[in-house]
Amino acid sequence: MAVAIVSKQLRKTDIKKRLTIPSKSLKYFPSLAGKHKVTFKARDDSGRSRKFQIYTRKGKRYLKPVLTRGWLDFVRAKELTIGDKIEFYREEKEQGEGVMYRVRVV
Numbered sequence: 001m002a003v004a005i006v007s008k009q010l011r012k013t014d015i016k017k018r019l020t021i022p023s024k025s026l027k028y029f030p031s032l033a034g035k036h037k038v039t040f041k042a043r044d045d046s047g048r049s050r051k052f053q054i055y056t057r058k059g060k061r062y063l064k065p066v067l068t069r070g071w072l073d074f075v076r077a078k079e080l081t082i083g084d085k086i087e088f089y090r091e092e093k094e095q096g097e098g099v100m101y102r103v104r105v106v
Contacts, residue, residue, distance in 0.1 A: 002102065003028070006088040015075055015082055019067040021054075026065050028090045029054055029101075039069070042088065042101035050074055050103065078105055 005028035006021050014020065026032070030040045037055045044050055053069035080086070085106040093100055 002089040002091040004087055005029070005090050007085070007106075008087075009085045010080060010082055012082055015080060017072075018055075019071050019086075021065050021067065021088075023063050023065060025088075026054070026056070026063065030099075032056065037068075040101060042103040044074070044078075044102075045104040052103075074103070080105065 006025050008014070008019070008021070010019075030038045032038050032054070036058045037053055039051060039053045041049050041051050050073075051070045052067050052074075054065055055068045056063040056065045074080075087104055087106055089102040089104075091100045091102065
């Protein structure tokens with residue numbers, strides 16, 4: 001079963017620099033486990049595997065998570081513009097085989 005973990009209408013910063021995501025969504029992504037960045041893969045709506053990096057502030061109370069590496073490549077490939085909407089999903093694989101992520105343009 002897929003669970004939507006981020007749903008966002010894109011703003012200028014999201015298109016030009018990085019995608020900011022809500023701190024409450026961090027619990028659904030791979031664990032940072034004491035680090036301030038982690039890389040994960042997500043399949044887009046065409047089935048292509050994409051690699052993204054989540055980055056948070058070091059040692060700050062408010063983590064302010066953002067997607068950095070891989071995000072702008074996705075924006076260009078999908079020709080995203082301000083006002084477009086994206087969604088990230090987390091899906092548990094069968095029989096404890098792990099987790100799969102999906103990203104799609106709505």
